[in-house]
Amino acid sequence: MRTFFSEDHRLHFPQAELSGGEFVTPFERPSRVEYVRNRLVERGMGDIVAPDPVDMGPVRGLLDQGYLKFLETAWEEWKAAGMAGEIIAANVPSRGMHMDRIPEFIDGKVGYYCHASETAMTRGTWTAALSSMASAQSAQRLVAGGERAAFALCRPPGHHSTRDQYGGYCFLNNAAVVAQMCRDGGAARVAVLDIDFHHGNGTQDIFYERGDVLFASLHGAPEHSYPYYIGYADERGHGAGDGCNLNYPMAPGTGYDRWAEALDDAIANITAWGADALVVSLGVDAYKEDPISFFKLDSSDFTDAGRRIGQMGLPTVFVMEGGYAIEAVGINTVNLLEGFEGA
Template sequence: MKTFFSEDHRLHFPQAELSGGEFVTPYERPSRIEYVLARLKERKFGEIVAPGPIDMGPVRTLLDPGFLAFLETAYDEWKAAGQGGEVIAAGMPTRRQRHDRIPRNIDGKVEYYCHASETAITGGTWRAAQSSMASAQAAQREVANGARAAFALCRPPGHHATSDQYGGYCFLNNAAVVAQMFRDQGAGRVAILDVDFHHGNGTQDIFYRRGDVLFASIHGDPLDAYPYFAGFADEMGEGEGEGANINVPFGPGTAYGPWAEALDGVVRRITNWGAEALVVSLGVDAYKDDPISFFKLDSPDFLDCGRRIGRMGLPTVFCMEGGYAIEQVGLNTVNVLEGFEDA
């Protein structure tokens, strides 16, 4: 299995995140990727390839053009307005406020396009987000050309980004664009399986009213975990998308037994639904010692998780998402990939 990866991810390294009432070094940081790369090399797990430039065509067909323009220019606008530091939202539109007009002022634009203020934009964020998407696109092309699977070592991650908002460390929704690429190239039905601890609210939002892309997520109960306002079991899609959205939330302390049982159930539904290609939002923050999660999966469990996914036998693209127990993120990520290959 080839891994697609860009060194440009380093250009996105915010110096602060608001967490627990104080500014801390962001949990989503460049060193996460170093541990994954080190483990890939240690295990001699296939070739690591630079992705080439992003193709904005598929991105523009799925994501809001105003949002893309904002991401490209936000930092420069912020600086031109005399703002210091990094671009951080001070608030967001609330209930019963207007959502139909985009402010001219950069402060207002940031609040309009952001849904989580822990996520900062730096001078290198746009280029890093593009390189992350380029890795995902390269992995999709590898699979579309006949490979059984490919791994996009994406950073920044993507599954919390909607078609017109960023947050949760995410700017461009890599998994969503990969799924759309499969559809554009002739796949009748595509499934996205999100195993990140946090619900992929952005991916759900993008496909919620579509019946050609099934989204399935196993995650922390939104009553207890970010993103809090999406990911409930009764969110099953609307209109043409009714029945093509599957959420399996679990509470604090969930161990691998019930989690794996839920995964098997989701796998059966994806298979019965008739998916022709699979995109995996590969977060490993369900790990027992992750600092911002509360599941209790251990490292060998990720190996078994990969086997269960691999048994579907579908052309598969893995897109890296979360995982913040820094020293274990490489082991846990590669365990999933090796389990998949074992299957």
């Protein structure tokens, strides 16, 4: 399986994240994907190549234009305003405020476009986000050309970013753009299977009213885990998308037996729906030692999960999302890909 990966991911490395009331080194850090890349090489998983340049056409066609302009210019505006540190949202609109008026001053603009203040931006964030998208797009093009599967080793991740907001370490929704590219390339029905521990709120937001993309997410129950305010089982889609949004929230301490039941149900629904192509938001933070999650999967469980996904027999693009038990991220990611290839 070919992997697409850009060294430009290193340009995004904010020095602090707000967690537990203090500033810590971000859990989403460059070493995460280095462990994955090293494991891919160790296991002989195929070529690791740089992506082609990003194509902004599909991105602009799916995401909000004002939001994209904000991401492109935020750092320059922040510094021009005399801000000394990195970009962190300090003011966000809430109930009773005007949600439809965008501030002109950068401090207010940041809050308008952000839904989670743990996510900081720095000088190289936009370039890194574009390189992450480029990897996802190159993987999609390879699969569209006839390959069974490809892996986009994306960083920063993407599934928490909506049409017009960033957060959860995500700025551009790679999986959503890949799904749209599959549709544009002729796939009548595309499924996005999100196995990251955290609900893919951004992907749900983008496709919630569409009937041509089915979104299925296995995640920690929102009563107990980020993003908290979305991801309930009764969120089934709206309008043309009614029935095309499948959430599988699970309780703290969930082990593989229960998690695999949810995976099998999602797979059965995707198959019955008649998907022509599959995008997998590949997060491995369901692992039992992940520092910001509460599922209890073992490393070997990811191999079995990959086998189950592979048995669908669909053209598949894997897009890297979360996973923060740093030294195990590579093992768990590659285990899933090996399970898929062995199916």
